[in-house]
Amino acid sequence: MQKRGQRYFFLIMLPAFALLTLFIYYPIFQGAVIAFQRYTLFDLTSTPFIGLDNFKAIIRDINFPFFQILLNTVIWIGVSLVFQFVLGFALALLMRKPFRGRGLYSSLVFYPWALSGFAIGLVWAWVFNGQFGMINDILIRLGLIKMPIGFLSDPRYAMMSVLIANIWYGIPFFAIMLLAALQSVPEELMEAGKIDGAGPVRRLFSITIPYIKPTIISTTLLRTMWIMNFPDIIYAMTGGGPSNATNILATQMINKTLKFYDYGQGSAFGVIIMALLFSYAIFYLYLTSEKEELL
């Protein structure tokens, strides 16, 4: 009986793992192989193995300085994460107690979660447009600037602009996750804190935050990975430019593939990203040690 049950389980899992193998595992493996080949769309008939040449080319690339791209990636992740978290947490705290129309309110403030990152990037590109953009218009009306600023064409402002768009996009995720966690904090605990004379700020730091700490840790760590892998907004707004000001690892991989048709170097970026992701995932598992909970 036990054995038969086991066989049944494997049988009904077969479609899932067959598709995963064909469309995920195998391509990932193949991608890792391509990273060591000269593989461009222009010459698909000859794809010789060239050792580490793709990686060397990436690191020595003068037009796309590798360390600038790395630094941009760190800034992109760090700044997005801090603001998404703080603002998302603030929103969750504001929404914690029921108020009239909370259901409708949450639909309206959470909706960015469901939107296409690419389309949202285009919307923000229009908002930040250097000639006819709304932000320029508002700043001029307020008398803060005299001439429109090329937010997306000026390297000094480009990173800030894509970051604002990304922060906007990520607030709902944190708000949703933290709101759910906040609602699990027992009311008695808060009451006890009140009776002991703790003010709202004290209650936040001594009761609420310690209580939802596991959610805070796991959402931030997972979100880090997700932001690193989220090129859509940058791709739509600047494509990584101007002069690499907003280029991160993910956008550079896409540029190599879609613009330069260099699948070898694109895949080499993929291998670098995967290596970073893996080290990060191990670090994550180590920090949260969810290995047991997995089952």
Place this chain on the structure above:
Amino acid sequence: MKLLRSLTKALLLAMFLVFALFPLFWILITSLKGGQEIYAFPVRYWPQTPTFDNYRYLFRISDFSIYFRNSLVVSLVASVGAMIISVFSGYALSRMRSRRPKFVLLLAMYFTQIIPTYMLMSPLFISLAKIGMTDSLIGITFAYVSMMIAFSTIMAKSFFDRIPVALEEAAMTEGCTRTQTIFRIILPLTLPGLAAIFSFAFVNIWNELFLAVMLLSSNHKMTVPVALNSFISKAGVNWGVLSAGIVVALLPTMIVFAFAQKFIIMGLTEGAVKG
């Protein structure tokens, strides 16, 4: 004091609302403006003569209705496919007793969660080219089903975990086969879970850009994001038509979110791996 507190709170809530809504408001207004007004500076925040010209152009002159239909069919078929497949794999992973294979298989599922979809662009393109499946809506549907399987399975498993095994055992002693038990006992109890899996997959597939750009090339096979991408690659972006296209691209997932918000939030807090 109390009044002041609730006023501050209301004000902050209002600020979050304005911040969340203004980009959407702005693109909607832009899409209703005529050619002259879009490029007027200082900006007009309300169109003087609202017009549907941009939408008319989008659906009559460009092939946007084809792209829209492609996206809709691919997203629906792929999310239903992913849902059906992961109901079974999720059930198996939930009910398996031997710990070691279960751990390995779950790890294999979680592993795919850290792989971003755009990572698959060139290898999938190369292998699908070999079997003549590039530039094919069927090819990309398969890719999308596979892209959603892991997350859907993890979600399905966590929903099934909450249903007591005793229920199935009772049904099976009465002569039901396992497959019958799944359909008669388990699925009816997890309908909200199924809704969560479906809406999640639909939103993710509808929004996917990079695989589609890589795999689909001919005009009548493009999905909506690919079409938007081709609008901006052409010299001189027409913001009127583009903004109408963006509005149309955003609507379906907004509608899904409006109806399925409860389930999506449940799925997010449950699976919590992909944001």
